[in-house]
Amino acid sequence: MKVGILGSGSMGGKLGTIFARAGHDVVFSYARSDDKLRELARSAGPRARAGTPREAVESADALLLAVHWSRVEDVLRQGGDVSGKVMLTCSLPFNATDTELVVAYRSSGAETLAKKFPGLDVVAAFQTVPSEVLFDVFEARAREPRPSLVYCGDSDEAKRLAATLIRDAGFDPVDAGSLRIARYTEPFALLMGQLAYEGEEGPEVAYRFERYGSR
């Protein structure tokens, strides 16, 4: 798959590296320094390169949006025409100080994006794990059971691509339903943030759902 990374910080930098190491062609874009993008691409290996948001969008089968909520408009403006594209978003609709969701309960960041860009197939994914655990999960991908990762969206085809990337990153994809469910997954991400950053056991935390019963 060709994957365009829009926002190459903690989440985009690590997930792009993981996707490239899993065999996908990755374009890292949108950081404040081109040197940083080039260095990320170099360390991610031969399947990765640095580019502009437009270059990341142009050839992509899937995009990963990984910027602060306040930068979403800017990066998507720089990306150009996104209609017909699949976009995974790990971005959470935080205020400037990352203390509150500015969209919640009756909508979500992911739904807001889908409304704003009607031709874009948005999948909410990777919002619910801290960046610090991503390489650990990827390294442990041969071990069972894998940690869960919830995702949701309105397009089956887009969700199929998202599930592939989630699996390739070492997680067990859990289809939570339509994009509307992002209004539940996004607040859940704050719980994960609480456990990761306010606890005493460090931020390398993921989660796993278990089902019981005879079915």
Ligand SMILES: NC(=O)c1ccc[n+]([C@@H]2O[C@H](COP(=O)([O-])OP(=O)(O)OC[C@H]3O[C@@H](n4cnc5c(N)ncnc54)[C@H](OP(=O)(O)O)[C@@H]3O)[C@@H](O)[C@H]2O)c1
């Ligand atoms: N971090 C997590 O564990 C985590 C977990 C779940 C969800 N999220 C969500 O994922 C999204 C990304 O989070 P993150 O932690 O990856 O953020 P981050 O590390 O700050 O990365 C954001 C990227 O955007 C770039 N950027 C910011 N302002 C820019 C500008 N004016 N021009 C060009 N590039 C600019 C940054 O550039 P530089 O590289 O130069 O700084 C960086 O590459 C957020 O919405 C966050 O809420 C984060």
